Amino acid sequence: MITAVVVDDHPAVTAGVQAWCGLADPPIKVLATGRNVSVAWLEPGRSADVVVFDLQLDVSGPAYGDLKRLVDAGRQVVIYSMRADRETVLTCLDIGGFTYLTKAEGEDHLVAAIQAAAAHTPYTPPVLSGAFGTDNRPHRPQLSPRESEVLLEWFHSESKEMVARRLNLTVRRVNACLERVRIKYANVGRDAPTKAALVARAIQDGLVRADEL
Template identity: 65%
Template structure:
């Protein structure tokens, strides 16, 4: 398992490097640096998992860089001092694999890295808390990738077909669909079945009946 770390605090970099080396299975930290450039240049470019500090010498979250990484197909774990709900939800809407605060420590970060590398979902406490307190609307805010997976699933016979069309693994497809269900459940509109999800999507204008 290989990851790249984007963080501008030497103590944090040293700590995460030690955690990765002691993990079972071990995680090889390909590179680390204070700028997102480290994730685009070799050897960091080859690491699909990106551990990303959202605040790099600035008080403003670097959402644009996060989106570029997500759009490139990277599994981005946001690991930050920010613990507010709105920041977490924005990162998840952009398509971050997971959102952790630095207070959550070694156990959850390593578990998130393992899950990201293996294309299986993982929900750390900060991320679960953000979902659970998202009361802004009865219509969940789905990320572009979640919406894409959802629409393809409605028009395909199986999740295997969705995975093939979108160049994802089946476990990643399942992860996106699980997140969509969590968001609907937390909005007070549970959608435990495919038929219910279709109904919710039609109600929210995500798809039209003619598209199905």
């Protein structure tokens, strides 16, 4: 069973998320809820597969620091926020959040995002897709044709071994290409430590469209 912890300071929101998760197919078990991020660090929330995280926990501004600490610890974080501006959305993805939803996007998208995060498969809801489509920031790494080919093939494959077979490469060569891509993104301040993060970067940079995945 997929498990989640919900970090949100609005009781009605946490109650709604719990109800939606309980009705999911298969059900998602919410291990804990809380008004601040400590609930994700303490048991039972510490053991959850996915953190559903309200970015705006108080009036001081977006909780980017809390998000980064969760990401640095290897947590799969679904940001669930009232904020819908492009800069906030893209900043959360640059930090390493798994995906970003607004609270207006509702039950179907949130449940699907939690399921995707637990399975480490990409998920792009409408607001995130719109932010990607209008991202015109200049700091994009220059990938070689081979690096781009390997990266895009990996998005459509279940394993690196499958990529190697399809492109007539060794697995070692595939790993080397993907590592170079990660390094190039890190060098421009846009770390992509996971497959989902690389998908996000590729969509941002126009290498692939969300509807092609």
